[in-house]
Amino acid sequence: MSEQPQRNGGDLVIETLSALGAKTVFGIPGQHALGLFDALSRSNLEFVSSRVENNSAFAADGYSRATGEVGVLFLSTGPGALTSLAGLQEAYATGVPMVVVASQIPLDGLGARRKGMLHQLDDQKASAANVTKFQQTVHHASGIPSAIQDAWARAITVPMGPVWVEVPQDVLLAQVMVPPVQDALAEAYEHPPREELVREAINWLSDAQRPAIIAGGGVRRAGAQAELLAVAETLQAPVLSSPGGNGAFPWNHELSLQSWVEDRHATEVMEDADVLLVIGSALGEVTSNYFTMEPRGKMIQIDAEPRVLESNTPALGIRADAREALKFLDRDLKAAGFTSRASWHGRSPQQVVADTLEKIQERLDGQDLAKERKFMADIREAIPASMQTFWDMTIAAYWGWSCWDAKDGQFHSAQGAGGLGYGFPAAIGGAIGTGQRVLAVSGDGSSMYSIAELATAKQHQAPVTWLIVDDGGYGILREYMEGAFGKATATELARPDFVALAQSFGVPAREVAVDQIGAALTEALAEQGPNVIVVKTLLKMFAPTHL
Incomplete structure (x- = not known):
C-alpha cells in the first residue's frame, strides 16, 4: 500500500473548508500562517490576495453578499488581524456570513508576555469580539475540523455574521495522522417565531385599518421577497424599504414607497400607521430618519437578532428569521380568512403611496x-x-x-x-x-x-x-x-x-x-x-x- 504524503494542521483547515463548500478565499499571507498557505497550494481553492487586510475583509463580505455563499478570510497574526477589524465591523453590522481563520503565535506564547515575539497580542481574539459573532482558539490540530465546521454553522445561523477561528503557528505546522477530511456538514440552527407571538401579531393586524410595513436587510438576507409580497398584498399595506432592504419589495409596485427613508413624507406615513410591521430592520439611524420617526400606533418588530427588538421603539418583538416569520403570518392570515379593511382616512393605500411619492418628487423639484x-x-x-x-x-x-x-x-x-x-x-x-x-x-x-x-x-x-x-x-x-x-x-x-x-x-x-x-x-x-x-x-x- 502506497504511503500517504505527510499532512499538517493547515491541510485540515483547507480540507474542511473545501468539504463545507468553500471555493474562494481572501486574505494576505503572514509569517505565522505559512503552514496554512502551504496547504492552500495543495488545494483547488482560489486565493485572492488583497493588498490591505481591511480590504480583504471587505472583499470577502462582497463575495458573500453577491453569491449568497459564506465568505472566507485568512489573516496573519497581530497587525494583520487587527487591520481587518473595520471591514469585519461592516459584515457584523450587516449580518454577512463569513468564516475568518487567523493565525496565532505558537502555543507556548499564548497568555505569556514574551519579549520580542513577533506580532504578539495579549489576547488576539478579544480584539475581534466586538466585530464577530464568535471567537475560538484551536489548541490541537485534531480539533481543527470540528472548530471550522461549528464556526461555519454559526456564521449561517441567523442572525448571520462573521465568526473567528484562530490557529497557532505550531498547530498549523503539526503533522497529522488522520485521513483527509472528505465530509463536513454545517447546518444553520432554525429560529421559527413563537406561536403565541404570531397569534398576537395576527390579532393586531386583523384589526388594523392603516397597516404599513418597513422591510429591512433581514428580508433580503433571508430570501423572503416572495413572502413579503404576499403579506403586503394581503394586508394592503404600503411598504417602505430601508437602504439595506432595497430590493426586498418591487420598486414600482402600487404599494411601494420605495426607499425614501430620509424624506419626512414617507416617515409620516409610517408614523400614521395604526399597526406598523417592521421586518428585518433595527430601525436604526437612517431607517428611522435619524431617530425622528415616532410611530403613533402599535408596532410589531420581527428580527433574527434579539438585541435589536424594541431597542429604539416599544413593540411586540418577535425573534425569528424574516422568511419563517412571514410564512407564518401569511399562513395564519389566510387561515383566518383575512380580508383587508385598509382605509387611510378615506383613501386607499395605493392612493396614499401615489400621493406620497408625488409629494417627494415635488419636494425635490423645489x-x-x-x-x-x-x-x-x-x-x-x-x-x-x-x-x-x-x-x-x-x-x-x-x-x-x-x-x-x-x-x-x-x-x-x-x-x-x-x-x-x-x-x-x-x-x-x-x-x-x-x-x-x-x-x-x-x-x-x-x-x-x-x-x-x-x-x-x-x-x-x-x-x-x-x-x-x-x-x-x-x-x-x-x-x-x-x-x-x-x-x-x-x-x-x-x-x-x-x-x-x-x-x-x-x-x-x-x-x-x-x-x-x-x-x-x-x-x-x-x-x-x-x-x-x-x-x-x-x-x-x-x-x-x-x-
Whole structure:
C-alpha cells in the first residue's frame, strides 16, 4: 500500500473548508500562517490576495453578499488581524456570513508576555469580539475540523455574521495522522417565531385599518421577497424599504414607497400607521430618519437578532428569521380568512403611496438638484437591470439609499457600520464570486482607502467598473459641517491624478464630464477586466424637509 504524503494542521483547515463548500478565499499571507498557505497550494481553492487586510475583509463580505455563499478570510497574526477589524465591523453590522481563520503565535506564547515575539497580542481574539459573532482558539490540530465546521454553522445561523477561528503557528505546522477530511456538514440552527407571538401579531393586524410595513436587510438576507409580497398584498399595506432592504419589495409596485427613508413624507406615513410591521430592520439611524420617526400606533418588530427588538421603539418583538416569520403570518392570515379593511382616512393605500411619492418628487423639484438627479438617473439607465452595485460612503450612495431601483440586481452599501473604503474591494469580491461585471461607486476620499486594490483587480482581472466621484474632499462631511457651523474644517484633500494612477497599475481609466457619465459607463461595461471612470463634480444632498 502506497504511503500517504505527510499532512499538517493547515491541510485540515483547507480540507474542511473545501468539504463545507468553500471555493474562494481572501486574505494576505503572514509569517505565522505559512503552514496554512502551504496547504492552500495543495488545494483547488482560489486565493485572492488583497493588498490591505481591511480590504480583504471587505472583499470577502462582497463575495458573500453577491453569491449568497459564506465568505472566507485568512489573516496573519497581530497587525494583520487587527487591520481587518473595520471591514469585519461592516459584515457584523450587516449580518454577512463569513468564516475568518487567523493565525496565532505558537502555543507556548499564548497568555505569556514574551519579549520580542513577533506580532504578539495579549489576547488576539478579544480584539475581534466586538466585530464577530464568535471567537475560538484551536489548541490541537485534531480539533481543527470540528472548530471550522461549528464556526461555519454559526456564521449561517441567523442572525448571520462573521465568526473567528484562530490557529497557532505550531498547530498549523503539526503533522497529522488522520485521513483527509472528505465530509463536513454545517447546518444553520432554525429560529421559527413563537406561536403565541404570531397569534398576537395576527390579532393586531386583523384589526388594523392603516397597516404599513418597513422591510429591512433581514428580508433580503433571508430570501423572503416572495413572502413579503404576499403579506403586503394581503394586508394592503404600503411598504417602505430601508437602504439595506432595497430590493426586498418591487420598486414600482402600487404599494411601494420605495426607499425614501430620509424624506419626512414617507416617515409620516409610517408614523400614521395604526399597526406598523417592521421586518428585518433595527430601525436604526437612517431607517428611522435619524431617530425622528415616532410611530403613533402599535408596532410589531420581527428580527433574527434579539438585541435589536424594541431597542429604539416599544413593540411586540418577535425573534425569528424574516422568511419563517412571514410564512407564518401569511399562513395564519389566510387561515383566518383575512380580508383587508385598509382605509387611510378615506383613501386607499395605493392612493396614499401615489400621493406620497408625488409629494417627494415635488419636494425635490423645489430644490436645486437637477444635476444630482440626472447623474443618478444616467447611472441607473446605463447599468444593466441584473448588475450588482457596490457603494461607498459617499454622497452618490446617500442618494442611492433613497432613489436607486435595484431592479433584478442587488444594491450593496456600507451603511451597516459606515466605514470608508468598502465599495471597490467589496465589488472585487462580488465580481470574482459571480464571474459577472459589477459597478463600484466611491468618492475621492473613500477611494484612497482602497486604491491599492487596483493591483488586486488587475492581478485577478476582476470585471469591476469603478466610478470615482471626485469633489476634492470628504463631501458629505463638508456638507454636514457647513450646514451645522457655516464652514467646514479638515474636509479638503490633496489627491492624486486618479486616471494616471489607475493607468500606472495597467488599469484603463478615463475622466469624463458629469453629463457624459451614461455614455462612459456604457463603454466601460463592455470592456474586459477592471476599469476606472473619474467624474470631477460637487454633488449636493437633498433636504428631507421643506427648506
